[in-house]
Amino acid sequence: MKPLQTPFFRIKEQSLQYDISLLKQSLADNWGNYIAAYSVKTNSLPWLLNYLKEQEFYAEVVSKMEYDLAVRLGFPRKHIIYNGPIKDKKTFETVLLAGGYVNLDSNYELDWMEELSRLYPNRHFKVGLRVNCDLSLLCHEEIPASQEGGRFGYCYENGVLKAALERLSALPNVWAAGLHMHTSTQSRSIQVFGALAKMAVTIAKEYALCLDYVDMGGGYFGGRDDKPDYRDYFKEICKELSAYFNPQKTILIAEPGVSLISRATTFETSVIDVKDIRNRKFVVTDGSRTNLNPLVTRHVYPHHIHYISDTSVRKTESSQWICGATCMEYDKLFEIIDDIALVPGDQIIYDTAGGYTICLNPLFINYLPAVYVEHEDGTLFTARKAWDNEEYLQKNYVEKSKRRNS
Numbered sequence: 143m144k145p146l147q148t149p150f151f152r153i154k155e156q157s158l159q160y161d162i163s164l165l166k167q168s169l170a171d172n173w174g175n176y177i178a179a180y181s182v183k184t185n186s187l188p189w190l191l192n193y194l195k196e197q198e199f200y201a202e203v204v205s206k207m208e209y210d211l212a213v214r215l216g217f218p219r220k221h222i223i224y225n226g227p228i229k230d231k232k233t234f235e236t237v238l239l240a241g242g243y244v245n246l247d248s249n250y251e252l253d254w255m256e257e258l259s260r261l262y263p264n265r266h267f268k269v270g271l272r273v274n275c276d277l278s279l280l281c282h283e284e285i286p287a288s289q290e291g292g293r294f295g296y297c298y299e300n301g302v303l304k305a306a307l308e309r310l311s312a313l314p315n316v317w318a319a320g321l322h323m324h325t326s327t328q329s330r331s332i333q334v335f336g337a338l339a340k341m342a343v344t345i346a347k348e349y350a351l352c353l354d355y356v357d358m359g360g361g362y363f364g365g366r367d368d369k370p371d372y373r374d375y376f377k378e379i380c381k382e383l384s385a386y387f388n389p390q391k392t393i394l395i396a397e398p399g400v401s402l403i404s405r406a407t408t409f410e411t412s413v414i415d416v417k418d419i420r421n422r423k424f425v426v427t428d429g430s431r432t433n434l435n436p437l438v439t440r441h442v443y444p445h446h447i448h449y450i451s452d453t454s455v456r457k458t459e460s461s462q463w464i465c466g467a468t469c470m471e472y473d474k475l476f477e478i479i480d481d482i483a484l485v486p487g488d489q490i491i492y493d494t495a496g497g498y499t500i501c502l503n504p505l506f507i508n509y510l511p512a513v514y515v516e517h518e519d520g521t522l523f524t525a526r527k528a529w530d531n532e533e534y535l536q537k538n539y540v541e542k543s544k545r546r547n548s
């Protein structure tokens with residue numbers, strides 16, 4: 143078979159299936175009554191969304207665009223979880239009327255609920271509220287994901303959450319039925335999830351809430367043997383939740399993103415050139431930092447190398463800098479120290495490359511790379527062809543150079 147033109151992403155179905163099964167099994171074993179949802183923004187590749195839909199996943203969306211995409215791909219409207227601080231009013235109403243899940247996050251959404259309650263006096267609405275609580279009070283060693291602390295949801299400590307609940311409870315046909323606990327953390331530790339579950343219990347008790355669901359959000363590790371996995375997280379979460387909630391009555395929702403698709407996905411690149419500049423070796427590759435780390439936040443790129451030829455006859459290099467395909471100086475990925483000299487044709491394969499990459503690539507210099515799915519029998523399916531100017535020119539207009547009648 144002709145080798146595939148690099149760079150491209152590869153999704154191994156078997157590994158994806160492994161993590162899907164691990165998630166479902168962990169939820170089933172520890173709680174039983176659960177909804178597995180997938181965070182669409184993490185990787186909204188249509189093939190992937192369809193694959194997860196077929197496995198009964200709900201789509202967790204945070205924009206009208208994501209909602210439309212999920213619906214176009216066949217997710218039932220009631221299998222939508224609509225989150226985020228910027229909601230579209232029509233989508234908000236549609237999801238609620240269809241019996242989907244909406245987790246309120248902003249002040250204007252409370253106004254919308256009052257309006258909906260008046261407009262549809264004969265309908266019953268159930269909504270969730272995103273909780274904002276001070277994680278550093280619950281887990282002293284936790285470093286917040288942002289210096290200022292989380293900015294999403296209604297604040298528990300200053301009474302804003304309580305006030306939101308009071309506004310909803312004044313509406314005869316609206317039920318504050320869920321708590322959404324998603325909180326991004328640096329540590330992704332089991333303790334954090336235990337503390338968040340405990341917080342859900344505290345809030346439910348304090349405000350005498352009868353909950354249809356607790357949504358623990360995403361933020362788990364996945365695909366790494368040196369880190370906790372779903373079994374550890376849900377054991378801890380469910381231990382805390384069971385202090386107050388009953389699985390017969392309250393659904394446990396999980397909405398992972400990166401942990402579900404990391405193990406399965408690689409980004410595969412080739413060495414194009416090796417340059418000697420003064421005392422340095424720069425290895426030029428056809429992939430880029432913009433493909434893997436568009437937010438320029440990462441410093442570590444787990445990878446492995448396929449050497450094109452016999453390495454026993456190659457010399458060792460004290461330092462080789464792996465560089466990307468753009469003409470930006472910052473497009474350098476990592477340094478290889480005291481190791482086999484790379485030559486054109488060698489392949490650098492980045493592991494755990496599925497989250498916040500495939501769909502977050504900028505259209506900078508090169509467009510979106512191809513994505514191939516490797517089925518369990520080894521055959522390949524093209525889930526996305528590499529973009530070229532056909533895609534780039536869509537919906538663009540250039541002025542005609544001469545007017546016919548002038």
Ligand SMILES: Cc1ncc(COP(=O)(O)O)c(C=O)c1O
Nearest residue numbers: 181324360361362397398399400
């Ligand atoms: C509300 C919500 N749910 C789920 C996720 C998925 O998180 P992760 O990809 O870390 O699992 C995010 C990510 O920020 C989120 O904001």
